[in-house]
Amino acid sequence: MLDLHDVYPTSGGRCKLRLVTAFADGVVGVSNYVLAQAAQRTPKRKCVRPMQATGRRRTAAAQFTVGIIGRVAEDKCVDQVFVLSRLTDQSIRYEIRGGPDSTSLKYYQNLQDKANMPEFANVSFVGPVDRDRLYDGISVLVLLNATEPSGRVVAEAQMVGCPPVVPDNGGAPEYVVNGETGFVYRTGDLGSLAALIDHLNADGIDERIERQCLEASRQTYDARYCVEYYAKAVTS
Known part of the structure; x- marks a missing residue:
């Protein structure tokens, strides 16, 4: 029995995986x-990984704030935040929370330098944040990488009532019901994503969606359910 939790980006890697x-x-x-x-x-079964809730909801945002959260690296497509900054209303804030890995230091520094430019005054680097405060002041989480295996940050956001906005490719949209437990946008279409962000800013986030995020996360990521299902998957 093999346990897969990652995506192999190269054709050679995928070929070896199919063989194994x-x-x-x-x-x-x-x-x-x-x-x-x-x-x-080969028989396959999807198994959700359990997540531990922080036990608290996030604090509300003083103004509409988009969170780009997690590892800051080129494969996460974080640089697209600057395109969104130009396309959306300038009252919208973008906060990048997280740090680079050892291979992404130059990329991280380049993004920091760009964020310091006057034209991107609404983009800020916060750096690493304590897990239980990670979504404080964030209105919505935006996931920019369209090849996420599932998107751990999607689960984390839902567990504190923060609606995730995810592309329609990758594993993340499997965990989001559009308009109910988050929002889904067309992969690669930053124009439609910007329009969605502007719409959410203008109309506000429906509290119903925040509640449904909390409820869905309890049903989806509860450790007792996940462990029992995983055990059945690997033994049956």
Whole structure:
């Protein structure tokens, strides 16, 4: 039994994975997107990873603030925030919360330098933040990487009542019901994403969606349910 929780970006890596999984009794993975990499005839089962809630809801945002949260690296497409900054109303704030890994220091520094330019006054780097405060003051989480296996930050956001906005590709949209537990936008279409952000800023976030995020996260990521389901998946 193999457990998949990542995406192999190269054709060589995917070929090796299909070969390995062809001889496996079964494969479990965090999303159907991840499982699609495995050999076609191998039995597959999606298993949600349990998440530990912080036990508190986020504090409200003083003004509409978009959170770009997590590891700051080129594969996360964080640089797209500057395109959104130009396309959306200038009253909207963008906060990048997180730090780089050892291979992304130059990329991180370049983004910091760009954020210091006067034309991007509504974009700020906050840096690493304590997990229980990570979504404080954030109106919505925006996920820019369209190849996330599932998007851990999506689960974290929902668990504190912060609606996630995710692309329609990758594993993340499997965890979001558009308009109910977050929002889904067309991958690669920053214009439509900007229009959605402007709409949410103008109309405000419906409290119903925030409540549904909380309720869905309790049903989806509860450790007791996830562990029981995982055990059945790997033994049946």
